Amino acid sequence: MENRIVGVYDNEIKGPLAIIIGGVHGNEKAGVKALDLLFKMLEVEPITNKQFKFSGRLVGIKGNLQALSVDQRYISEDLNRIFLREKIESALLQEHPVDEEAELIGIINEIDRQIEEYQPNEIFVLDLHTTTASGGIFTIVNDTPESIKLGLKLDATVIEGFIKDLHGTVLHYFNEENLNRPCVSLCFESGQHDDKLSVNRCIAASVNFLSAIECVEKFHIETIHEEILNNYANGLPKHCKLIYTYKIDKNENFRMKPGFKNFDRIRKNQILATNKDGCIKAPSDGIMIMPHYQEKGSDGFFLVKDVLGEKIPKKSFL
Template sequence: MTAASELHFKSVNYTGQGKGPRLIVMGAVHGNETAGTKGITRVMEMLDKGELRILNGSVTFVPVANPLAYAKGERAGERNLNRNLFPNEHPQDFEDRIANWLCPLLAAHDVLLDLHSFNAQSQPFVMVGPRNNDGPLEPFKHEEEERALARILGVKRFVDGWLRTYGDGVQRRMRGSAELQTVLRYGVGTTEYMRTTGGYALTLECGQHADPQAPEVAYRAIMNTLAHLGLIDAPKPQPVPREEMEALSMVEVHDKLHDDDHFSRSWASFDRVKEGEEIGRRADGTPVTAPFDAIILFPDTGAKANNEWYYLARVNAAF
């Protein structure tokens, strides 16, 4: 395998002659998540053959955001690129070097579509940002545009509340610690960083890693986004009807307290639990139960002590 020091970063830009937004589409932020790379490659081939034309604005494609992780076929190169994503004057690892290239590139655009996939068998979903606010954690002013884009990607499941819920967990763990802000930064990935630059952004989870339909989900989402933003000559895609949407808000994160804490069964994201139902057991045998009727998200059997173990979400009727 090529040494990390010999790898380079690649982006490809297509700019139309008319005015329009600047879109960036990324794949393989995690190296084993290739659906986005395949969808991007398909659209780039159409553009290069003249089968598709960018008429307004511009689109930049990053088929492989993390070339080291991609070469390894693993989630990370040296660490998770989608955490603590900030420029670093003194890069400590390969992902820091990616960030020094990627963060200015994100800041030069208006809209980000970041394409991912996941481990367990489940339906695709999109992660959206916060409501408009001027608070200290994640100030934002593009709620309407971001959620309108989410509804035309071609999926019916929507999840919000990531950074707020993650931040609540950090503050619980580190109440009074001088390191609080540093650790809060760890929750910032591609979409969160994009929002700090004044843009808006979505993470689309296209399906299970090996699902042959996942690249099709990525392709459809790219094409719908290009049409929705007016970059190509195509009809505007229709938003998914509200009665067909499944909108969820992350509300709680629960930590492992000991490495020997364990789940009582094999949970997958979007499994439903009833209030009082056992989710796991602490190392001393104490049961961990659901505090309310909820949906489990991102259960992590490999989590270490004092790290996120699983999240709980509720149905959000006001998406």
């Protein structure tokens, strides 16, 4: 079996434990590629930049190894919906857990091992994803004030409220209650699955994350990644809240109308999708997030609203 650990970076200056996960969905490879590059960048940084200091330990982890190897979202169930106590307990009782249950145990064991070994005072988790539709990057937070504050420092739209409408995601599990020490977790959506720049945006968000949690001071790593992130994010709302989730019923024959992108403005009663009973209309005005254009998964689309009325500014990278 492939190694779950992409890398461990630790310069023996005590600090937080930073965990970055890529490929929790096996068809979302950008996060894994970004982690590979990030560790390579960290290897060379102290050579080219004598001022470089890293506090804490960074661990890069691959999520769903089996699904990554076949380029599928998942094998038998969505790994990002089964981070649930009952599920973990039942998987632990099995002698040979398979498919996503094996992945779930693999990830949890690895993170427990890192916590045990490093004994951090604080843990921060960043879970990297991509979406089927293009047109937006955003950070999903677990709705604690700490995660919202940290999310805003990643320089992409922060969306709160997902945690209430979804269950068993990485964000639901990695918290203080389950890990017995302060833990802030968030998820970063870096753009379309096959867009090469999604990798750059994952790197930029990871660097911003490491800087926000004070593992690194102002990084000297090329600002090109951050520039790519800002090119995409500027003009998007800074902070949004989930207002509506469309759950797909197994036999309804849900079809999203073609052409929707993340952050499209939606009008009340606009036709968004169809099913066996006819048209599915928007229940209110809103902003489209993650329209469903893939085979697997049970979320049709999400509508969010802008809570601040503030946009992400265009930055200058001279």
